[in-house]
Amino acid sequence: MEIIDKKYYWWNKWTGFALLILLVVATPLFTILFKLFTSPGGSWSHIANNLLFGYFQNTLLILLGVAFSTFVLGVTTAWLVSSYEFPGRKYFEWLLILPLGFPGYIMAYTYVGLLDYTGPIQTFLRNSFGIQIKGSLIDIMNLPGAIFILSITLFPYVFLIARSSFLQQSKTMQEASSLLGANRAKTFFKVALPMARPAIVAGIALASMEVLNDYGTVKYFGVNTFTTGIFRAWFSMGDATTAIYLAAILMVFVFALLYLESIQRGNRQYSSVNGLNKPQARKEVSTKSKFLYTGICTMLFLISFFIPFLQLLQWVFMTYEKVVNQEFFLLIFRSFGLAALVGVLVVFFSIILLYALRLSPFKWVKSITKIATLGYAIPGAVIAVGVMIPLLSFDKWIYDTILSSRVAGLFLSGTLFALTFAYIVRFMAVGYNPVESGFQKIGIHVNEASRLLGIRSSKTLWKIDLPLIKSSLFSGILLVFVDVLKELPLTLILRPFNYQTLATKAFDMATNEMIAESANAALIIILTGIIPIIFLNRMIKKREI
């Protein structure tokens, strides 16, 4: 009789690896949540009495303002490009996504420069018409200004999701509506909009997460929010526990938002996934309407991308000789290297998590792997704090026990390790989702077929699964790469002393009155950011066919 080793059916090494990854990735999040139940730091009473209300008020106002204006801008343009035929429609479909490549903080100081006394608008008015304005043309360095900047960079989230939802709505549904006597406007308000609601709210939720994550814009404009509060407690007051406490409150905000989003969605699946449903035909409209629609889209594109982009280009031409030197190339090289490393690591961990899930006979594995992707909803500053605390205590433990505290310094905290770790926690979801959909697309049968042919699970992963999801792996790495490159608040907190990335360099220069010089780094971030946007658009278009 043949002897083959028998094993416990529920065990495979992938489950073990996955649990390990989960434990590590979830540590910062649980650290913060845990700290909520301990007492806050010494400056907490000062902050609670004098600043907390302001943080609340400003954060809430910006959230509401951005939610409202991204809704109006995103849904209007999405409806226009998905249901009417007008000149340039085909181009606006992707032009209106480009602002996503503009990090909020870069948009913020570009606009300040644009409207400034020495900026192109005032110079033009002065030189051509002799119009003199004292100070800035419009003062945007305030709360409404922050709402404006964040809205024009974040509305594409709503635009993208609403557009794909409108495209998925079946033609027959809208035809039925018009046969029942409803005109285009009524069809929009009574059929299309309610059906797209879950998607639109999800888009607004995404934009809101970005608002809570933002540090650069509000800091530059001098608006105090929770994020700036965390920075102030951490850097100015040196009070880590208060920073944690603020971070924990901010995290409660986020979970509330996630919860609201999930209950509004419920179990509803309005958009039919039936492949037979062709998207609705676009309607031809009168010449007057064509002008209007093209005009609306053009205006929005000019304001949200083209004009600030031109301004950046102009600054680059003015300053590149001074800025672009060997050191600058080194900076690019370092930023790209770090971003690529994080991209590869995130996708690598995602593969292990998802492969464990793929092979596991248990449903609970699915729910716990989701924990790994929670970081994307958590503001960067919160994650930074959450990473810092365990690493600091680890360092302390090392010095106390092994080095007997003779040398002062940092072992893990304040190193590239901490930064990389935090990036992975924050952007796990960005790489995880493409890998997950890749696995879903190829199905489980090819994997099972290979194992039944006598090939072990690890070799099957290498020979069958991975070659088949190559393009998903690539887009996962690319998406993480771009997000890391743009990341600011987390990097500012965790970067090693004197370590610069393109993002921190641009932000430092801008805050030090070197706006024009900062444009060089900014331009590189934006140009790299545009590549995956075009990818993303292709993916959505494919679903349309």
Add this chain to the structure above:
Amino acid sequence: MPILSLQHINKKYGQAKDFAVNDISFNVTEGEILALVGESGSGKTTLLRLIAGLEHPDQGSISLSGQVIVEGKKTVPAHARKVGMVFQDYALFPHLTILENVMFGIQKSKGNRAQIAKETLQLVGLNEDFNKYPHQLSGGQQQRVALARAIAPNPRILLMDEPFSNLDAMLKDQVREEIRQIIKKTGITAIFVTHDTKDALSTADRVAILHKGFLQQIDIPKVLYENPINPYVANFFGKRNEILATPSEDGFYTSFGFIADVEAKNYKAAVKLLFRPEHGEVVQRKGQQLSGKIVKVSYFGSHQLVKISDDEGFRVTIRTNPGRVFDESERAFFYLWKYDIEEAF
């Protein structure tokens, strides 16, 4: 000795209330083709996946070639079971050529892998360029590749999940016969899952009928058809007619007339006479036969079904050859040459 033996297998999925597979035991002998038949949700595919090692049972044991491969919480993993499987969607590896697909499972120690793969592809009758990729083949050709890939490593048992469901009706009869011949030629033991009774009856040596996770009956097709163990199995192969009858010394009295039968004296109370449409015959002449009014004639090309009603409007269906001409509401005479007797109450 059986090559595969299942003992008291139970399987429940997650939080589900009912067992997907319920205390199932059976043996499969070497070289036989067994069909697992049932509606969707009957547990037939689960059973196949349990044998393959893609699922683990909650209770029970499985042995293959005299080796226990599942017992309690322990299992021989799928890759070590030497089980071949043809998936419903074929699951060919799209990034590998046909030849590479078939070579994939052949071990290096077996000799020239490419040679074995080519021979297997010829055996399944695939006359194509072996360097093509799966997507360049038709559905039927892909299925042959999947079959070749599964049998090339010389598995101890071959499993097939709905092997005929993706073929159109025209191809089906031909493919059924071919696959049966290929399997018989290699002498491999095979189990396949189907929801189509025609597949099962025409291709398998033995058929197992499953219903809601329970094994109803497992036997050769003829026995299942002629001597079903319970009404579910009987009805699975098509509707049966039921006539109420009162027994007497020399026959049964029914609402369609009298049937002479010496068996009748063994029954005291009312009985049901059960028969399939093809177990009756419509005849020309009057005589000692049953009769009723024709209410509907349905033409099916190869045969026609005649619905005959008694005076109270109770109906039976009799199958006739397609050439006969009937007038509706004409009086028809028929007799039964085979029926089962069951006590009515």
